[in-house]
Amino acid sequence: MLMLGMIARRVASGLLTLLIVSVIVFVGTNILPGDATEAILGQSTSPEAVAGLRKALGLDLPAHERYLRWLAGLLSGDPGVSLINRLPVAQLIGPRLANSLLLTALTAAVAVPLALLIGITTAIWRGSLYDRVANVTAVSLVAVPEFLLATVGVILFAVQLRWVSAMATPSVGSFTQALQNFTLPVLTLCFAVTAQMARMTRAALLGVLDSSYIEMARLKGVRPARLVLHHALRNAAGPIANAVPLNLSSLLGGVIIVEVIFSYPGLAKLAVDAVETRDMPLVQACAMIFCATFMLLVLLADICSILSNPRLRTR
Amino acid sequence: MTIKRHAAIGTSDMAAIGAALARGASRRDLMRWLGAAGMSAATAGLIIGDAGRALAQTPKRGGRIKVASQTSSTADTVDPAKQNNQTDYTRCFTFYNGLTRLDASLAPQLELAEAIESDSSATVWTIKLRRDVKFHDGTPLTADDVVFSLARHKDPATGSAAKALAAPMKEITASGKHEVKITLESPNADLPVVLGTPHFLVIKNGTSSFTTAIGTGPYRCQEFQPGIKSIGVRNAEYFKPGQPYLDEIELFGIPDQTARLNALLSGDVQIAAAISPQLAKRVQASPGYAVFETKAGGYNDLVIRQDSDLGKNQDLVLALKYLLNREQMKSAVFQGYAVLANDQPIDPTNRFYFPGLKQRPFDAEKAKFHLQRSGIGNTTVPLHAMASSTMLDQAVLIQQAAQQVGLTVDVKRMPADGYWSNVWMKQPLTMGSINPRPSADVLFTLFFKSDSTWNESAWKNEKFDQLLVAARGERDEAKRKQMYGEMQTLVHENCGIGLPVFISILDAHSAKLKGLKPIPTGGLMGYAYAENVWLEG
Secondary structure, three states, X not given: OHHHHHHHHHHHHHHHHHHHHHHHHHHHHHHOOOOHHHHHHHHHOOHHHHHHHHHHHOOOOOHHHHHHHHHHHHHOOOOOEOOOOOOEHHHXXXXXXXXXXXXXXXXXXXXXXXXXXXXXXXXXXXXXXXXXXXXXXXXXXXXXXXXXXXXXXXXXXXXHOOOOOOOOOOOOOOXXXXXXXXXXXXXXXXXXXXXXXXXXXXXXXXXXXXXXXXXXHHHHOOOHHHHHHHHHHHHHHHHHHHHHHHHHHHHHHOOHHHXXXXXXXXXXXXXXXXXXXXXXXXXXXXXXXXXXXXXXHHHHHHHHHHHOOHHHHHO | OEEOOOOOOOHHHHHHHHHHHHHOOOHHHHHHHHHHOOOOHHHHHHHHHHHHHHOOOOOOOOOEEEEEEOOXXXXXXXXXXXXXXXHHHHHHHHHOOOOEEEOOOOOXXXXXXXXXXXXXXXXXXXXXXXXXXXXXXXXXXXXXHHHHHHHHHHOHHHOOOOHHHHOOEEEEEEEEOOEEEEEEOOOOOOHHHXXXXXXXXXXXXXXXXXXXXXXXXXXXXXXXEOOOEEEEEEOOOOOOOOOOOXXXXXXXXXXXXXXXXXXXXXXXXXXXXXXXXXXHHHHHOOOOEEEEEEOOOOEEEEEEOOOXXXXXXXXHHHHHHHOOOHHHHHHHHOOOOEEEOOOOOOXXXXXXXXXXXXXXXXXXXXXXXXXXHHOOOOOOEEEEEEOOOHHHHHHHHXXXXXXXXXXXXXXXXXXXXXXXXXXXXXXXXXXXXXOOOOOHHHHHHHHOOOOOOOOOOOOOOHHHHXXXXXXXXXXXXXXXXXXXXXXXXHHHHHOOEEOOEEEOEEEEEEOOEEOOOOOOOOHHHHOOOOOOOEEOO
């Protein structure tokens, strides 16, 4: 019951958050100098052309009216039409969203098991040489910016060694083709998120391992592997389940650097381009997607931690 | 005015020149020889250049290439009327032909047309079509297709980007199965040039859907997905014998130019279009790759508004023009990929370029002299330029040169957002940037005519305006050349434009790709590389 109530409350507050975000984004894009007409006309701008185009695009209406029109459209299931190329926003976003989800899924498929493995093993062998090496490596990788990793990766593995492609085409096809296309971008993204998740897993697990019931189990003679996997990990699952989605949430919209360097047609670049051209409907749609994904993942994390906690689960 | 299908010299002469070059004849020898044959120095230079480049280059059939261009979006199109950027032009020239095509000096050469003639006033034009041309679906090209392709630009429903260019075509009719008559509203000797621009490529009569391209061009459209890629396969029935050479061309966009170049250097693509001079150095350093330089008419300029107080001070304008260190800009800003300019917008590749105009040098003494005469004293002169652009780099060099003669130029870095609407042509001193245009007439009409919206420096000159209209209607090429020469002199001497260098267009490609020759309307042979390139080895 607790669960259903929580989910209902979360969804309601999530919708309110989306509404507030949409207002903030709208006001933000309106404060920026220039509008879509100037982006379209570029150098061939003239007062008559700007006025004509503004009228044609509906930009001559007052701001609140434009916002309400967009909102009414969205509520009826139509996110509108791009101001720049007059294509439906849904059509523009659709394939890009699929590409972004594919990249996110592949990254998660590699990063999550790897992070858990590193996190758990370092916690088991706390203080060992392995633990220390893994920790230093993780911290260093978090500290190195993505663009450096990606650029060095391209120059080394694509341009010099020619092992993989310098472009990440969003198609899986055969296994070798998928390796060619995705190895570099997935690895680049993995470096950052894996390190974070592994460290958080290790910290959560260590917190549990220090508690008295673990000491009790150890005194009872439980073997280390069983101690960690059976006794400790269950209680650490909540915090770990929280750490994983939070780290993954940034993968959908926050990977602009990877998208640009590997010329991968994802959502992040689309969103940045839309802001540059003041393409309001497109900016709004992207913002809504990023925001909704984030909230969804957080909700998922909470559900996981409730499920992993018998006291909460059975109440 | 008549254009016939013959080059300046025949093929056998070309072979002779090639042979002479191979024997070791100097360029000077050949210039003298061609000069004796009654050819202008500029044309002779072009021919020798072509022959030298074509030497030991026999086209090879077969092979496939991938080409990365600089844009990609769901607005990509194969509708010639809706083309909007260089990727579109590159794609459409793969599938379609125009009635004419512009050559290395921007003179129109016949393509689908067999002959183009006009009446004595350059108002009524008759176009005879080739009879051996077929569309990709097998139907032969007729006058109806051409009439449809041209007339649709006038229909607002088409949403053509070339509506303004088509508007003066008052009447477009088929006067025979293979003959089209165009009546203009006013004389324009440049109609064959207009017909050679990308938007006037010829499509099939009645075409309304553009999910694929059915043209007459060197490649058939096998696949076209907007925002993703297009694939062209060799058109075996192309009307140019032996061409095209490649079996397949795949074209797609990689907007980030470093990523584009990496794709080339990693072997993923064979051409990376449009790269900066800085990246060109990296290509030069990579064995197996080459930079293809197209010397063209695009430029950044110093715009001094003649309706501002600063601009009305003719001595200050002159002082600023003498402060342009053209050599330094060429080497420092453009890594040598530029051609010195002379404060007028017609570049040396253009057939109407006037070589007799004396080069205005970088001259601190003269600048100082005019500065003193201008009487502006210690006034600081603000110069607006777009942040992180070559315009800004050039503005900073102007600032440094001005410092030497005691003039304080305050360079204002303006964001790219809204630069063209709020800064350019609004402030007294700004940096502008103009892309290459297909003809001297278009360039002068857009940016120098007194009543043009984009008359950059608000320059008013009655004599210039009269010459412009007269030259447009003049059918005698020699007379036109003289008129355009006068106009170049007028702009050079009086206009509020400081034009330091013409910027070359750079494409990077695999050294195995052969056959590229510059056409100054744009990169990759004025976008029409597809039928001219082949792979070696």
